[in-house]
Amino acid sequence: MAFLSVRNLTKRFSGLTANNDISLDVPEGSLFAVIGPNGAGKTTFFNMVSGFLAPTAGTIEFAGTDVTRMRQDKIAAMGLIRTFQLVQMFQGMSVAENVEVGCHLRTRGGVGSALVRPPWLRRQEAELRAKAHELLGFVGLGAQAKMSAELLPYGQQRLLEVARAMAAEPRLLLLDEPAAGLNAHETDALAAVIQQINARGVTVLLIEHDVGLVTRIAHRIAVLDFGCKIAEGTPDEIKRHPDVIAAYLGTETTDA
Template sequence: MTRLSVQAVTKRFGGVTATGDVSFDVPEKGVTAVIGPNGAGKTTLFSLVSGFLTPDQGRILFDGEDIVGMRPDRLAARGLVRTFQLVQLFPDLTTLDNVKVGQHLQTRSGLLAAVLRPGSTRREEAAVSARARELLALVGLLDVADQPAKVLSYGQQRLLEVARALAAGPRLVLLDEPAAGLDAAESKRLAAVIRTIADQGVTVLLIEHDMSLVMNVADRVVVLDFGRKIAEGAPAEVRAHPAVIAAYLGGVEIADG
């Protein structure tokens, strides 16, 4: 089944076509990666899918529903959540609290319950805390749960963003260059996390420049160049595609790490 369908999507900024007639489907199961050189239109595409931009033409379907024009918060409530190239955490909150904040879409207690603190609210708070710790363990950050986010390394902050996105309970998570700033060990951990996310039933769509990570975790790869799709398929197929080799690597075949 198809989780996301991008259909002939075009977005222009003045005379520049950031994405031109781009179409592809993201299967419900597995990991789909979008790659391409700088300026290929990858982040614009993510912004279109996640509601931060509206396409000039085309349709975007999420679980069969046309979501063009829908606000990002409404999309998140429907199960479509994204991370960003630049880290966007609450620096003075603890690592644990950052993940707990990400669960606000999953909680029911309101202001009155927060003041009166009935048993249902206390149980919900305990469940939120337990789930946050599970997610921190998943990304390898449980040992820094009580530290402020601002003292974490950049790589740790990237992993924390992934955990917070998962806290929202998404059906589709968009990861925008999640390996940026990660060292080799953190990148290896991230690859395992992404596969675990997909194995747990969450659809993953990611933009990434780390080709070793992409080729090892992606089930399908979509390649953009100058805003247009030039290839799509399994990693091995894309890696050897002449247009990809020419446009993305200047004639040097992609290594699989």
């Protein structure tokens, strides 16, 4: 049984089939990528896996448990943690506080109580600060810990989001286009961080537009097009796959 096992997942929005009968197995410990053109259905797939959208049909199993219609906070509590395609900073909070909030994604109360800070939570704060500090160092933002998060350059905000997701101690980390809007140098730094996360034992499911990044770091890649999975394989197999080249790679600048 795969760590994440998706069977026949389908999502219809009135007239549109955003995900059409998608099946996928993500092995524990792997760095697995989902690629596809704009509107292919990648974020919809993530929204269903993480409990933000109910599927029209199909099943999702995570770590041996059927999570198909489970609430998003329950899924997060099991260790399935996601980031969002658009940067979501907590305004008016420091970089370190933004990471500390992430620690509560898996604990009782969730983010809401993290913002209110009841007494039982304050007792844990020293521990949280140490953990946030470690994670900021890990993503290369140690020097920015006290800065206001919204003042960070965009590329560093994306790294901050990854640190915040890591604070929730994911077993499976879903990253939705973390390299969107990054320059080549920032993308390289992010790629290294994602690989180190995986080396720490976290299974990673990565949505990306940057085919060069994905073929460099992913162990295995699934390709979506118009809501359907049209291919799956190793980076080398994907780069050579005629349907993938026709649907996607042929329209992109790649380093392949």
